[in-house]
Amino acid sequence: MSFPSFTRALSPAAVAMANAVTLMAPLLSDNPRTHSLNLCSGLAEVIGLLPIDYREVLRPGLTLLSQLAGKYVGVQESLHKLREHRAKGTFPPTLVSCHQPEIPFTKEFLEASEMHPLNKVKASFEAYRTSQLLALVEAIQGISSTID
Amino acid sequence: MVEAFASITANMQRPVLDEHMKVTHWEANPASVECKNRVIVDLPAYCSRVISIERAKGTAKVAKSKAKRDLKEAADVQMADAKTDDERLCVEDIVNCKVASAFKKLSLSKPNSAYAPSLPDSGSDSETLLLFRKRPCQAEEGSSEGECEDQGEGPSETCHGESRRKGKRATWLSRYLESEQGKAEQEVIRAAQYIKYDNPSTYPDSLFKVPAPIAISTLIMVAPPEVRRAARIHHEVHVGPGVSIDTLLNRTLGVGLQFLLFRKYDDRLLMNAYDDFCERLRWKVYFMKQLADKGLDEVPREYDPDYDLHLPRTKEAESLPAYVRNHIARCKPFSSDFRPNKSQFGDLVCLQAMLQACNYIVTMTDKNLGCAIVTRQWFIDGSQECLADRNSYVEVSPAERQVILEETVSNVRELADLAELAGLSEQLCKHLVSKCPKDETCEPEIPWFYGIPKIHKQPVKFRPIVPCHSCVQAPAAKYVSKCLKPILERCKHVLKGTKQLAIDLAKANISPYWKKFLVMGDVVAFYPSLLLEQTIDLVIEIYRLCNPNNTPRENEVFERAIRLANYNLLCEFNSVVYRQIQGLAMGVACSPDIANLWGAYFEDHHIINDAVWQQHVPFYRRFIDDMFMIVYANSAEEALCITQRLRLDDPDSDVIKLTWEVSEYNVPFLDMLVYVHPIHGTIEHKPYQKKLNHLECVPWTSHHPKDIKKGTFIGEMSRFATLNSTIHGYSESIHELHSLYISRGYPKNLLDHWIKDHFQKR
Numbered sequence: 082m083s084f085p086s087f088t089r090a091l092s093p094a095a096v097a098m099a100n101a102v103t104l105m106a107p108l109l110s111d112n113p114r115t116h117s118l119n120l121c122s123g124l125a126e127v128i129g130l131l132p133i134d135y136r137e138v139l140r141p142g143l144t145l146l147s148q149l150a151g152k153y154v155g156v157q158e159s160l161h162k163l164r165e166h167r168a169k170g171t172f173p174p175t176l177v178s179c180h181q182p183e184i185p186f187t188k189e190f191l192e193a194s195e196m197h198p199l200n201k202v203k204a205s206f207e208a209y210r211t212s213q214l215l216a217l218v219e220a221i222q223g224i225s226s227t228i229d
Numbered sequence: 230m231v232e233a234f235a236s237i238t239a240n241m242q243r244p245v246l247d248e249h250m251k252v253t254h255w256e257a258n259p260a261s262v263e264c265k266n267r268v269i270v271d272l273p274a275y276c277s278r279v280i281s282i283e284r285a286k287g288t289a290k291v292a293k294s295k296a297k298r299d300l301k302e303a304a305d306v307q308m309a310d311a312k313t314d315d316e317r318l319c320v321e322d323i324v325n326c327k328v329a330s331a332f333k334k335l336s337l338s339k340p341n342s343a344y345a346p347s348l349p350d351s352g353s354d355s356e357t358l359l360l361f362r363k364r365p366c367q368a369e370e371g372s373s374e375g376e377c378e379d380q381g382e383g384p385s386e387t388c389h390g391e392s393r394r395k396g397k398r399a400t401w402l403s404r405y406l407e408s409e410q411g412k413a414e415q416e417v418i419r420a421a422q423y424i425k426y427d428n429p430s431t432y433p434d435s436l437f438k439v440p441a442p443i444a445i446s447t448l449i450m451v452a453p454p455e456v457r458r459a460a461r462i463h464h465e466v467h468v469g470p471g472v473s474i475d476t477l478l479n480r481t482l483g484v485g486l487q488f489l490l491f492r493k494y495d496d497r498l499l500m501n502a503y504d505d506f507c508e509r510l511r512w513k514v515y516f517m518k519q520l521a522d523k524g525l526d527e528v529p530r531e532y533d534p535d536y537d538l539h540l541p542r543t544k545e546a547e548s549l550p551a552y553v554r555n556h557i558a559r560c561k562p563f564s565s566d567f568r569p570n571k572s573q574f575g576d577l578v579c580l581q582a583m584l585q586a587c588n589y590i591v592t593m594t595d596k597n598l599g600c601a602i603v604t605r606q607w608f609i610d611g612s613q614e615c616l617a618d619r620n621s622y623v624e625v626s627p628a629e630r631q632v633i634l635e636e637t638v639s640n641v642r643e644l645a646d647l648a649e650l651a652g653l654s655e656q657l658c659k660h661l662v663s664k665c666p667k668d669e670t671c672e673p674e675i676p677w678f679y680g681i682p683k684i685h686k687q688p689v690k691f692r693p694i695v696p697c698h699s700c701v702q703a704p705a706a707k708y709v710s711k712c713l714k715p716i717l718e719r720c721k722h723v724l725k726g727t728k729q730l731a732i733d734l735a736k737a738n739i740s741p742y743w744k745k746f747l748v749m750g751d752v753v754a755f756y757p758s759l760l761l762e763q764t765i766d767l768v769i770e771i772y773r774l775c776n777p778n779n780t781p782r783e784n785e786v787f788e789r790a791i792r793l794a795n796y797n798l799l800c801e802f803n804s805v806v807y808r809q810i811q812g813l814a815m816g817v818a819c820s821p822d823i824a825n826l827w828g829a830y831f832e833d834h835h836i837i838n839d840a841v842w843q844q845h846v847p848f849y850r851r852f853i854d855d856m857f858m859i860v861y862a863n864s865a866e867e868a869l870c871i872t873q874r875l876r877l878d879d880p881d882s883d884v885i886k887l888t889w890e891v892s893e894y895n896v897p898f899l900d901m902l903v904y905v906h907p908i909h910g911t912i913e914h915k916p917y918q919k920k921l922n923h924l925e926c927v928p929w930t931s932h933h934p935k936d937i938k939k940g941t942f943i944g945e946m947s948r949f950a951t952l953n954s955t956i957h958g959y960s961e962s963i964h965e966l967h968s969l970y971i972s973r974g975y976p977k978n979l980l981d982h983w984i985k986d987h988f989q990k991r
Contacts, residue, residue: 114267115271118274118275121278121282124279127275127279127282130275131268132267134237134241135234135237135264135268138230138233139230139268139275142230143276143279146276146279146280147279147280147282147283150279150283150284151283151286151287153283154283154284154287155287157287158287158291
């Protein structure tokens with residue numbers, strides 16, 4: 082995902098910011114004020130670089146931006162994990178913990194029947210888990226595309 | 230936000246004064262306006278920084294979580310080797326732990342507790358960890374004590390000696406606890422009680438600050454006993470995509486069994502061996518007698534076992550003296566009584582049936598990681614993927630194949646004639662043409678190409694193998710290899726194996742006080758990267774320089790042989806013939822020697838001319854494409870800069886790419902883990918075992934004779950004696966080996982007996 086689409090996902094205001102970043106990249110690269118930004122490793126440090134009069138004004142906005150970005154990264158990570166499960170044919174813990182219903186059959190019945198009576202249950206259970214996984218992927222993809 | 234900005238600017242207006250210094254009105258402050266403008270301009274950069282910080286946090290979180298999972302996998306491997314699953318050891322640990330905690334509660338120092346210091350904020354669980362960690366140090370102490378005893382103090386300890394030792398222990402312990410590693414370990418100890426082995430997210434981050442072997446050992450230590458016990462049967466055989474096998478067979482193959490199928494014993498084999506021995510003895514006595522008659526001390530060595538043609542004997546030696554015959558005859562009844570032990574292994578039948586039914590094959594894996602079951606089609610596809618590289622292989626038509634083979638056979642015959650003219654031994658001349666077909670209408674053998682899967686890499690790729698042992702050029706390659714061996718022996722940076730590395734490390738003069746880094750290097754695709762023409766020219770040049778007394782004909786023989794061995798190499802796969810067009814082939818006898826010589830030429834050149842290298846690199850060795858060095862530096866980056874000065878090719882050509890790994894604590898090299906002793910700063914080493922390794926060994930149920938089983942066990946003991954630099958490490962390795970063999974079904978008493986007999990000898 083490109084940077085503008087990422088920021089657009091976060092808030093309408095960020096769209097303008099993202100465009101500004103893209104457009105002003107050559108200017109910013111020469112701006113000595115922004116150099117120290119590269120050394121920041123947390124939100125507090127970024128806010129600390131603002132002129133003191135503007136810190137409290139911008140703090141809520143930047144905090145919200147940080148929270149949204151964190152959530153976005155989390156969503157992407159979850160989506161990545163689910164896609165990995167889908168590709169490998171495995172299931173996430175939430176689906177692994179679902180168990181197939183079991184009921185005991187009499188020995189005579191099992192011997193008389195040609196195939197195990199629970200085979201159908203097993204197949205439908207597997208299909209259920211697979212469909213749930215796909216639905217989860219789609220749901221999270223939906224969140225992701227909404228953000229995009 | 231615009232309003233807020235306007236409000237800030239409005240609050241920061243400046244007064245306008247008249248000539249009487251009275252405020253007439255207020256106007257916008259240019260400084261605050263400029264400040265506002267700057268903030269507006271910079272705001273996007275601030276926002277993007279906030280976003281990138283969050284992304285970086287996410288990436289770091291993922292990387293950390295992966296590193297923790299990898300650590301667990303490594304611990305799983307070590308645990309599954311049955312190395313730590315010794316009940317006795319567990320019980321001892323528990324007892325030690327309980328005793329230590331009981332003494333602590335009573336505010337008493339533990340008797341004989343050289344390695345149980347009271348740490349601030351460390352509970353009883355913590356002490357268990359510390360006990361575990363201190364074992365090596367205890368051994369170090371033990372060894373130093375041993376040295377003192379050797380120096381004459383004697384085993385009867387005086388009070389003075391004991392207090393001095395206690396003081397020494399306290400000193401190194403305090404030094405250790407103050408060191409970076411000691412601090413990290415204390416953090417691990419504090420966090421240990423919260424670790425849940427099955428859940429890597431509960432592992433503390435401080436685990437990454439301690440060396441990997443200690444981190445793994447810590448995890449194993451905190452793992453529940455049932456997990457450790459279950460780990461014995463944890464391994465499953467490596468399987469390729471689309472393979473599904475029965476659980477029992479999976480485990481049977483997964484524990485790394487090396488089967489010998491049951492065969493009916495053929496007594497004639499033993500009698501043939503006895504007859505062969507008698508015949509050899511008769512010839513030996515005959516030649517010794519001849520030498521004694523001529524007054525010579527040694528047999529003139531015309532026979533070279535490397536060029537043995539395996540021709541049948543046509544003559545019989547003279548009869549031996551009667552007293553020797555009698556002694557030999559007395560051996561015969563023993564041999565006819567010999568019966569190897571018989572055992573059964575029924576699962577093989579199931580295995581064979583399953584492999585045939587499902588079209589699976591069992592193949593070896595790269596890096597000797599054990600066997601793998603893969604589908605035949607996957608194996609074919611993987612091998613063909615290697616051959617699809619048009620830079621390395623080209624398909625050859627049947628007509629071309631015939632021309633190349635005829636030309637090669639003719640060149641081999643010419644080479645043999647030339648060798649004869651050059652005055653080389655008759656045995657060598659015959660050996661050179663030994664793979665040419667007797668009947669000229671027959672084709673010589675073409676090697677079968679195959680690939681072995683690199684299961685340690687994702688996605689799995691194949692290592693191409695061309696087994697050239699029986700092809701028509703093989704004797705020429707053997708001759709080249711033998712010619713190059715003496716030259717390589719003079720290259721002091723080229724290793725023959727880990728044994729030599731251990732010896733060299735012991736002799737190396739490395740300061741324990743200087744800050745040093747261990748660096749491991751790897752040549753990326755060494756064989757295929759080498760430019761054949763350039764490489765062979767260089768090797769020929771070196772050969773000529775190193776053999777100034779050779780006649781021109783001898784040099785020509787070498788030159789022709791090396792070209793013959795490496796050019797026009799054919800291989801066959803799936804009824805299609807390919808020709809290798811680039812690099813050296815894996816499977817030709819002289820390829821390792823040529824590659825080694827190429828590397829040795831450039832590294833020697835570099836080391837002689839680079840003053841920085843000479844100053845900072847006290848130890849450097851290379852084993853074909855793996856390099857190891859010790860670098861004096863203040864930081865890992867500095868060490869890397871120094872090592873990156875080394876090149877194994879011309880600076881203009883840039884054909885050989887090197888990758889480096891720097892560590893302050895330890896690096897794995899070949900089958901050895903080289904590490905810096907955390908206290909003494911000396912270089913030590915211990916065996917290293919790769920991840921995914923199944924530690925294959927002959928199981929007790931196999932049909933191998935008992936002597937072979939004993940031989941493999943004692944061979945392993947010898948290997949550990951070489952790979953360990955400390956006596957404690959050796960005894961620990963032997964203990965692990967003992968546990969491993971017990972888990973493979975060997976009787977404990979028998980293993981104890983073998984260890985008792987051979988522990989000191991090794």
